[in-house]
Amino acid sequence: MLIATWNVNSIRSRIDLVKDWLITNEVDILCLQETKTEDQFFPVEVFSKLGYEVSISGQKSYNGVAILSRFPINDIKIGFDQVISDYKDLSILSQQKRIISAEINDIRVINVYVPNGSAMDSDKFIYKKKWIECLKIYLEKINSNNIPICLLGDFNIAPEDKDIHTPSNYKESIMASSKERKLLKDALSGKLEDVFRIFEPRAQNWSWWDYRHSAWEKDKGWRIDHIYLTENILSCANSCWIDKETRSKERPSDHAPVIVDISWPQSEIENEFFF
DNA sequence: ATGGCTCATCTAATGAGA
Numbered sequence: 216m217l218i219a220t221w222n223v224n225s226i227r228s229r230i231d232l233v234k235d236w237l238i239t240n241e242v243d244i245l246c247l248q249e250t251k252t253e254d255q256f257f258p259v260e261v262f263s264k265l266g267y268e269v270s271i272s273g274q275k276s277y278n279g280v281a282i283l284s285r286f287p288i289n290d291i292k293i294g295f296d297q298v299i300s301d302y303k304d305l306s307i308l309s310q311q312k313r314i315i316s317a318e319i320n321d322i323r324v325i326n327v328y329v330p331n332g333s334a335m336d337s338d339k340f341i342y343k344k345k346w347i348e349c350l351k352i353y354l355e356k357i358n359s360n361n362i363p364i365c366l367l368g369d370f371n372i373a374p375e376d377k378d379i380h381t382p383s384n385y386k387e388s389i390m391a392s393s394k395e396r397k398l399l400k401d402a403l404s405g406k407l408e409d410v411f412r413i414f415e416p417r418a419q420n421w422s423w424w425d426y427r428h429s430a431w432e433k434d435k436g437w438r439i440d441h442i443y444l445t446e447n448i449l450s451c452a453n454s455c456w457i458d459k460e461t462r463s464k465e466r467p468s469d470h471a472p473v474i475v476d477i478s479w480p481q482s483e484i485e486n487e488f489f490f
Numbered sequence: 491a492t493g494g495c496t497c498a499t500c501t502a503a504t505g506a507g508a
Contacts, residue, residue, distance in 0.1 A: 224507085225497055249507085251498065276498050277506070331508050371508070384491070390508065425508065426495035435491090437508080469496080469508080 216320070216479045217242040220367040220440055222328070222423075222470035226250040226281070229468055230258050236461060237265055242474060243285045244319060246326035248369045250279035257281065272312045280315045280326050280368070289318040292357075295349050299356050302349045313346070316357070320480055322448060323357060327368035332389050340389070343371070344398060351402035358406065363448035366407055369423075369440050369470065372399050374409060377418035378438035390439060407443035410475050411455045422457050423470045431462060442475045451478045 219242045223229040226247060237245065250257065250273050259269045262283050272293045273279035282288060292298050294309045298316075302308070316325040327350065332343035358364060372395045376382035385391040411420070421436025430436060444452060455475045462471040 228497070249497090331506085333506090333508085381491090423508075425492085426497095427508095428491060428494085430491095430495095439508080466496090 216244075216477050217474055218244045218246075218324070218365055218367070218442070218477065219472050219474040220246045220248070220326070220369070220442060221472035222248040222369040222440060222468060224249050224468040224470065225252070226257060226279075227252055228466070230261060232461075232464060232467065234261055234265070236458075236472065237262070237267070237283075240458070240472075240474070244324060245283040245472075246324065246367055247281040247283070248279075248313075248326070248328035250281050251276055252279060270315060270317055272315045274312045278312045278328060280312060280328050282315055282317055282319075282324060282326055284317075284319050284324075286320045291315065291317045295353055298353050299349070302352055304345050305349070307342075308346055308349050314350070314353070318362070321362065322479070323362045323364045325354075325357070325364065325366045325368075327366065327370070329369060329371045331371045332395070334389055335387065335392060335394070343395070347395075347398040347402050351404070354402060354404065354407070358445070361447070364407065364445045365442065365448065365475075366403075366444075367442040367473070367475075370399060371439055372396060373437050373439055374399065374412075374441070378420075380419075380421065380435040380437065390437065403443060406445055408446070408449050410442050410444050410449060410452050411438070411457070411473065413449070413452065414455050420457055421459075421471075422473055424462060426469050440470055440473050442473055444475070444477075448477065448479065451481065452476070453478060 333339035
């Protein structure tokens with residue numbers, strides 16, 4: 216089974232690219248961020264024609280997340296407030312559509328678009344900090360029944376220096392700071408593993424290239440799009456890669472898709488032993 | 491490398507992203 220995450224930077228601008236990508240790559244579950252449209256304008260039928268169920272949480276112009284799945288989508292939770300009730304800034308954090316989760320094939324798939332934070336001394340950074348603190352509570356709550364979790368999306372944080380093209384240029388700046396790295400690590404609570412790093416320990420693997428400064432041509436990128444798995448499903452992961460080629464297409468998103476291949480459901484594997 | 495890209499918005503110049 217293939218599960219992918221992709222910040223598409225507007226689903227309506229990227230519809231042909233996403234459609235072609237799905238036809239070529241045949242992923243089973245695709246989590247999208249920055250769809251940038253209200254639910255009524257989301258091109259649902261394009262994906263249902265390809266055999267995908269669609270769950271969306273969008274808003275006008277900004278943010279917006281969606282899950283496309285070839286398997287039935289169950290128990291959809293939109294926003295933080297459908298899962299938790301005990302965080303003081305819940306109503307402010309719920310205004311921006313940045314999290315959607317669902318149970319698919321006995322996996323809790325959690326699709327996130329973490330706020331960028333703008334600059335370390337800004338109000339937007341305070342919002343980012345609160346958002347990740349709230350995510351921690353959300354993960355604790357949703358993990359109470361020990362169901363396998365796949366947490367994926369655009370985290371707007373480079374977990375390590377090797378996830379940045381020139382780390383010396385971004386010491387303690389936004390997306391690279393030790394503060395953000397600690398916040399993310401705390402939210403993961405030692406229970407969720409960055410599956411890309413299980414298979415690829417080397418640097419120079421980016422998932423985002425700035426539109427400006429010829430960042431793509433110079434291969435100056437960041438790895439800010441991640442897939443995290445709990446131990447009970449991590450052991451079934453076969454590989455994880457970034458589809459860099461997609462960033463080279465005409466009118467691309469500034470992010471490339473990240474894909475994980477998992478032997479799942481496990482019953483299929485047992486059957487293979489039989490025959 | 492951050493003003494020099496791209497997106498969405500009551501189609502012009504602005505805010506946001508990262």
